[in-house]
Amino acid sequence: MATLGDVAARAGVSISAVSRVLSDAPDSRVSAATRERIVEAARELNYRPNFAGRALKSARTQVVGLVVPDITNALFTELMHGAEDEATERGYTVLLGRSDDVRPGGEVIARLIGEGRVDGMALQVGDAVQPAGLRDLLTTQAPIVLVNSSNPGHVGSVTLDDHQGALIATRHLLELGHQRIAFANGLPRSFTAKRRRTGYKLALAAAGVRVPKAYETRIGYTVDNGRTALHRLMALDPRPTGIVVANVNAAVGLLGEARKAGIRVPDDLSVVTVHDSWTAENTWPPLTAVKMQFYTVGRTAVRSVIRRIETGETSDEVITDPPPELVVRESTAPPR
Amino acid sequence: MATLGDVAARAGVSISAVSRVLSDAPDSRVSAATRERIVEAARELNYRPNFAGRALKSARTQVVGLVVPDITNALFTELMHGAEDEATERGYTVLLGRSDDVRPGGEVIARLIGEGRVDGMALQVGDAVQPAGLRDLLTTQAPIVLVNSSNPGHVGSVTLDDHQGALIATRHLLELGHQRIAFANGLPRSFTAKRRRTGYKLALAAAGVRVPKAYETRIGYTVDNGRTALHRLMALDPRPTGIVVANVNAAVGLLGEARKAGIRVPDDLSVVTVHDSWTAENTWPPLTAVKMQFYTVGRTAVRSVIRRIETGETSDEVITDPPPELVVRESTAPPR
DNA sequence: CTGAAAGCGCTAACAG
DNA sequence: CTGTTAGCGCTTTCAG
Numbered sequence: 127m128a129t130l131g132d133v134a135a136r137a138g139v140s141i142s143a144v145s146r147v148l149s150d151a152p153d154s155r156v157s158a159a160t161r162e163r164i165v166e167a168a169r170e171l172n173y174r175p176n177f178a179g180r181a182l183k184s185a186r187t188q189v190v191g192l193v194v195p196d197i198t199n200a201l202f203t204e205l206m207h208g209a210e211d212e213a214t215e216r217g218y219t220v221l222l223g224r225s226d227d228v229r230p231g232g233e234v235i236a237r238l239i240g241e242g243r244v245d246g247m248a249l250q251v252g253d254a255v256q257p258a259g260l261r262d263l264l265t266t267q268a269p270i271v272l273v274n275s276s277n278p279g280h281v282g283s284v285t286l287d288d289h290q291g292a293l294i295a296t297r298h299l300l301e302l303g304h305q306r307i308a309f310a311n312g313l314p315r316s317f318t319a320k321r322r323r324t325g326y327k328l329a330l331a332a333a334g335v336r337v338p339k340a341y342e343t344r345i346g347y348t349v350d351n352g353r354t355a356l357h358r359l360m361a362l363d364p365r366p367t368g369i370v371v372a373n374v375n376a377a378v379g380l381l382g383e384a385r386k387a388g389i390r391v392p393d394d395l396s397v398v399t400v401h402d403s404w405t406a407e408n409t410w411p412p413l414t415a416v417k418m419q420f421y422t423v424g425r426t427a428v429r430s431v432i433r434r435i436e437t438g439e440t441s442d443e444v445i446t447d448p449p450p451e452l453v454v455r456e457s458t459a460p461p462r
Numbered sequence: 463m464a465t466l467g468d469v470a471a472r473a474g475v476s477i478s479a480v481s482r483v484l485s486d487a488p489d490s491r492v493s494a495a496t497r498e499r500i501v502e503a504a505r506e507l508n509y510r511p512n513f514a515g516r517a518l519k520s521a522r523t524q525v526v527g528l529v530v531p532d533i534t535n536a537l538f539t540e541l542m543h544g545a546e547d548e549a550t551e552r553g554y555t556v557l558l559g560r561s562d563d564v565r566p567g568g569e570v571i572a573r574l575i576g577e578g579r580v581d582g583m584a585l586q587v588g589d590a591v592q593p594a595g596l597r598d599l600l601t602t603q604a605p606i607v608l609v610n611s612s613n614p615g616h617v618g619s620v621t622l623d624d625h626q627g628a629l630i631a632t633r634h635l636l637e638l639g640h641q642r643i644a645f646a647n648g649l650p651r652s653f654t655a656k657r658r659r660t661g662y663k664l665a666l667a668a669a670g671v672r673v674p675k676a677y678e679t680r681i682g683y684t685v686d687n688g689r690t691a692l693h694r695l696m697a698l699d700p701r702p703t704g705i706v707v708a709n710v711n712a713a714v715g716l717l718g719e720a721r722k723a724g725i726r727v728p729d730d731l732s733v734v735t736v737h738d739s740w741t742a743e744n745t746w747p748p749l750t751a752v753k754m755q756f757y758t759v760g761r762t763a764v765r766s767v768i769r770r771i772e773t774g775e776t777s778d779e780v781i782t783d784p785p786p787e788l789v790v791r792e793s794t795a796p797p798r
Numbered sequence: 799c800t801g802a803a804a805g806c807g808c809t810a811a812c813a814g
Numbered sequence: 815c816t817g818t819t820a821g822c823g824c825t826t827t828c829a830g
Contacts, residue, residue, distance in 0.1 A: 127576065129807055140817045145809060157815060174576035176522070179807030180513035182822050197558075198539040206533065210560075221532075222558040224546075240463065240510035242823095349744060382744045408685060408718045408745045465823055477799045481825060491799060515823030518806050578807095 128171035137167035144168070148175065181242065186220045190431050191244040192424075193223040193234060193251035194273075199402035201374065201420050202250075203459065208424025216432055218245075225251055246435045248284075248427040250274050253316040253347060266279070266447065269434035273427050276317040282440040284427045286418050288318050291400045291450040292325030295416045298398055298452055299368040300333045303460045308341040308366035309377055310355035319344065322372045322400060341366060345376075352379030360389065366393065367461040374401035374415060381409050381457065392459035402453055411456035419445050466508035473503035480504070484511070489675035513758050517578065526767050527580040528760075529559040529570060530609075531588035535709065537756050538586075544760025546586065552768055553641030555583075557654060561587055571707035575604045582771045584620075584763040589652040589683060605770035612653040618776040620763045622754050622769070624654050627736045627786040628661030628706065631752045634734055634788055635704040636669045639796045644677040646691035655680065657709045658736060660747050677702060681712075691754065696725065703797040704776035709739035710751060715744050728795035739788055755781050761796065 133148070134141045139160060147164045156164075158215055164178055169175075181187045192209050206222065213220045213243055223234050238244045246269030273283040292309075299307050307328045312319030313431045330337065342400070343358050345351040352371060356379075359366055372375035377399035381391060389395050398405065402417035422445050433439050467484045469484070470477045472792055475496055483492055483500045492500075503509075528545050530538045542558065549556045557580055559570050561596035582605030607618040628645075635643050645662045648655030658679070664726045666673065679694050681687040688707060692715075707713035713735035717727060725731050725745055736743065758781050769775050 127578065130806080130809095141807090143816060143817075145807095146816095149809075160816080172576070174573070176518075176807050177515045177577040177579045178517035179822095180809080182518050182806090182824085183808045183810090185822070187514070195541065198536060200534060203534040240508070241513040242463065243513045287644070378744045382746065382748075385746050389775075403805080404685060405741060405744075406742075408714045409744070410721050412718075440527065446609060458718065466825095467823080476826085478802080478826080479800060482800095485825075493799060496799080500830095512823050515806095516825080518808085518822090519824045519826085521806070 127176065128168075128173045130173075131170055133164065133173050136171060136411055137163040139162050139164060148173070157273075159350060174294050185242070187243065187245050188217060189219045189244045190428055190435075191221045191223055191235070191238045191247035191249075192428070193225045193247060193409070194250045197222065197223050197224055199375070200405055201401055201418075204403075204420035205250075205424035205427075208421035208426075209428045210424075212428040213432075215300065217345060218428070218432060223251045223423075225249065235266075235268075235270065236433070239266070246270065246431040248273050248424075248431050251290075253313050253319075259322035261423065270348070270429065271430045271434065273423060274318055277375040282333075282430050282434060283442045284423055284430055285321075285444050286318075286423055287444055287446050287450055288337045288400070289328075290446070291418050293320035293329045293371065293415045294450055294452055295326075295370045295398045295400050296302040296326045296329035297333075298414070298416075298454075299370065299396055300329060300335065302366035302368070304462075305335050305337075306341075306364060306368070307335070307337060307341070307368045308359045308362075308369045310343045310352060310359065310369055310371045310380060311342055312343045312347045312372050316347075319372060326370055337366075338362070347373035347376050349375050349379035349382075350380075352376030353383040356383040356389075360384075360387065360395075360428055365395075368458070369395065369397050371397060371399040374399045374406050374413070375401050377413055377415075378405055378409055381413065385410075391457050393462065396458040396461070398458050400450075407455070409457075414455045414458040417447055417451045418451050419450070422448070463512065463583055464509045465512065466509075469500065469503045469509050472507060475500060478625040483510070508644050509549055511520045523577070523579065523581050524553060525555045525557050526764055526771075527559055527571070527574045527583040528559045528764070529561045529583060530586045531561050533558065533560055535711065536741055537754075539754035540585075540739075541763075542649070542700060542760075544757035545764045546585075546760075548761040548764040549768075551763075554764070554768060556764070569756060571604075571606065573604075574605075575602070577769065582606065582767040583758075584730040584767050585608050589649050589655075599604075605767055607763050607766045607770065609759060612696075618766050618770060619778045620759055620766055621780050622654075622756070622759055623780055623786055624754075625655035625661040626735070626782070627663075627752045627754050628658035628708065629665045630661075630786055630788050631706045631736050632662045632665035633669075633732045634750070634752075634790075634794065635706065635732055636665060636671065637705070638732065638794060640704040640732060640733050641673075641797075642700060643670050643671070644695045644698075644703070644705045645679070645687060646695065646705055646707045646712055647678055647680045647714060648683045648708050648712075650680045652683075654661035655708060662706055671701075674698070683709035683712050684714035685711050685718075688712030688717075691717040692716045692719040692723070693723075695721075696723065696731075701731075703730050704794070705731065706763045710735045710742050710749070713749055713751075714741055714745055717749065721746075727793050732794040732797070734794050738785075743791070747794075750791045750794040751789050753754065753787045753789050755784055755786070758784070
């Protein structure tokens with residue numbers, strides 16, 4: 127790989143002149159002719175600035191970490207795209223990491239920041255992460271922004287309007303005429319589950335509808351969790367006529383299980399989910415869903431991290447624009 | 463962040479002594495007492511080696527790039543896990559990148575390698591990449607290993623046994639008694655599509671079954687491509703009684719579209735797909751699939767890249783162990 | 799057994 | 815306008 131020195135030698139100038147020209151300092155103080163020679167030499171040698179050299183000198187990597195619990199998840203894909211787009215526009219690169227439930231990201235983050243691999247991080251912790259696990263992160267001075275989590279301390283945060291999402295989903299069933307509306311929610315300690323829960327409850331309360339306590343399950347967001355929720359809810363008496371599922375993956379599992387149990391959707395049971403993804407379009411019947419703006423979350427999170435890196439400012443943001451949007455497909459209908 | 467100098471000062475020794483101890487050189491030539499003091503000081507200061515400093519000095523990052531066309535894709539998830547597991551075991555980190563069809567990874571790769579961000583790369587190009595786009599990569603001396611692609615030059619490669627996968631899928635339908643077996647394949651220029659095609663053809667030939675030419679579509683691997691394939695195949699006369707789909711995402715789309723068209727699976731039509739993923743379990747009916755070993759591909763690819771980095775050896779490998787495995791679910795049955 | 803010193807590629811302050 | 819130089823944190827050779 128060509129270095130600044132190689133380019134300088136070829137152009138017959140000093141290293142610093144090359145550096146000034148190629149790192150396009152606004153004030154490179156170089157004559158047009160010299161600049162020309164330098165640029166030409168760099169092109170010929172296919173020069174690329176060495177990452178380590180630059181990072182070592184400047185103590186900046188221009189990299190932000192994005193750590194999510196599960197890269198698999200179709201939802202995070204949108205988020206990652208948003209993060210990448212924002213980063214690229216601002217001259218940053220995104221480094222993708224995984225935080226599983228065991229190590230709540232603490233180890234990964236400490237490494238990435240501690241070793242100087244990234245300048246800052248956007249972090250979404252898994253559902254099952256205990257608040258205690260998060261506490262360590264907050265003591266850090268590092269530029270960390272929490273995504274779709276609570277904000278228990280002095281780090282910034284970006285969250286979806288989960289409350290509104292669940293409310294819209296629930297209202298959809300109410301408007302179809304359902305009264306016995308159940309809620310297949312995430313784990314009790316999940317931050318997003320708490321917020322979705324209030325949306326569900328508020329919608330019911332606003333309509334003057336009361337449901338048994340057992341109508342809410344709090345099992346989790348996975349496909350299998352959805353399967354379990356279906357069984358638990360359908361064992362109740364009276365059976366619900368509609369279910370709001372707090373997560374699209376769980377909804378896919380719930381729908382499959384309903385099918386297996388001979389429960390017809392939407393004839394016997396309406397299902398609406400919070401979140402949308404390509405998988406929701408391809409179930410049978412296609413799932414009615416409330417589309418949440420994950421792309422915007424990604425963009426906003428990275429913007430927030432970069433602001434934190436560059437200016438030190440911290441902020442807590444809720445994505446309300448564009449708002450959650452109901453996408454009606456075929457899994458919901460009026461109750462019989 | 464604490465540096466070697468900080469640790470040295472605290473331990474009252476020289477920087478080089480600290481370096482020797484903490485980078486656990488096998489022969490650190492340091493007394494037990496000194497070593498103890500150094501380790502203790504490092505712990506107290508929460509020392510972490512600076513990535514840039516180390517990389518600059520050693521011209522090694524201990525990072526391998528993994529570039530895939532679409533991080534979304536459930537299949538690549540397995541591959542990424544395999545890659546990560548292998549990398550971690552060998553003291554490397556994985557940097558994830560995306561190669562879309564427009565820039566066949568060329569730009570991304572040139573940057574990552576040229577700037578010294580990674581020591582080597584495992585690269586899967588998209589379906590739609592023209593061979594010409596690949597040629598540039600082959601001139602490179604960089605440690606690149608192609609994944610699930612052909613090997614048109616002197617870079618290494620790791621591929622699945624696509625031939626065998628398609629053959630097993632086709633044979634499954636034959637054994638159920640189908641004769642009119644169609645094949646919803648990827649684009650003609652896709653390397654994997656070519657290999658799957660030979661498996662399909664061989665299985666038919668071995669059984670002495672002949673089908674019309676139009677029974678093979680070569681539209682692509684996406685969900686929408688699968689939908690299109692369904693329509694095209696069902697417009698034929700005589701209709702096929704079974705379809706082998708070359709990709710699980712396309713199979714999901716094809717299945718959904720069959721449903722919409724009132725074609726009952728498996729009563730009117732059997733569907734079997736190459737690949738397996740969680741989405742295949744959650745369609746209705748659940749998809750019979752040939753499970754391909756993406757996890758092993760990931761592991762092997764990273765192992766191959768690292769070998770290339772460390773020893774310069776190049777190899778071309780086909781994953782045959784474990785072999786592709788038929789997972790029978792409910793989308794296949796004997797023809798009526 | 800331990801330390802001094804050079805140098806990886808780059809930027810930036812300073813000198814000419 | 816252009817060049818010299820110090821130093822970012824680390825590894826490694828060479829001296830002690």
